[in-house]
Amino acid sequence: FTRGMEKINFSGGEPFLHERGEFLGKMVQYCKVDLQLPSVSIVSNGSMIKEKWFQKYGDYLDILAISCDSFNEETNQLIGRTQGRKSHLDSLYKIRSWCQQYKVAFKINSVINTFNIDEDMTDQIQQLDPVRWKVFQCLLIDGENAGETALREAEKFVISDQQFQEFLGRHSRVSCLVPESNEKMRNSYLILDEYMRFLDCRDGSKHPSRSILDVGVKEAICFSGFDEKMFFQRGGKYVWSKADMKLEW
């Protein structure tokens, strides 16, 4: 009854926030063991993951993507990726080694914005050696980070297409880099919210479909705004099962 679904990706907010990731872990296990999905992944900021979680649920997770927008602690502070006195970069390295130890593919996500646009992350990324480095152009979504109130805040982060291309050019030596422009990002994901409604982001804000619990997948998916062609174009289909990755653990 997975209706052809092959991949699921849990994101937030911060997915490890609730119950130290216990419920998240149970969902990951369910998706792998019961549904037998080829690919189960999580995107997290990394600050709340404990080794215990890997011991319990690492087997069922294919990919862990950690958000890291800068390798400069001061820039992280400016962007708002703070975690008190703990260093975001220290936890990045720690998680990287847990991923190796517990056989989870390690991925990095970076959102390029006005604060990190001039950075050269080549050395650090090559040192961390993720299976994929997803590089996003900062995107404004109405009601999320845009909308009346938050708009002026978020606009401080927005960069032009040309600035984004310059950043990519500076990192052309990094072979695991997967760039994602605004245009590619907007409609190439099937996003489900906590009510199991697809969110259509095509016009720049999120419009929910009816819940698949009420009307089924076939009906709800028509209101998802999903662009399959764009999905393939952005490289959405890749080797996404850890069983198929040629990794050296």
Ligand SMILES: *[C@@H]1O[C@H](CO)[C@@H](O)[C@H](O)[C@H]1NC(C)=O
């Ligand atoms: C999961 O989805 C988020 C967007 O919510 C994206 O940034 C990330 O790259 C995805 N991760 C994986 C492993 O597919």
Ligand SMILES: *[C@@H]1O[C@H](CO)[C@@H](O)[C@H](O)[C@H]1NC(C)=O
């Ligand atoms: C990660 O998310 C948690 C929960 O929202 C937050 O308290 C913490 O400061 C974040 N850490 C980073 C490095 O962004």
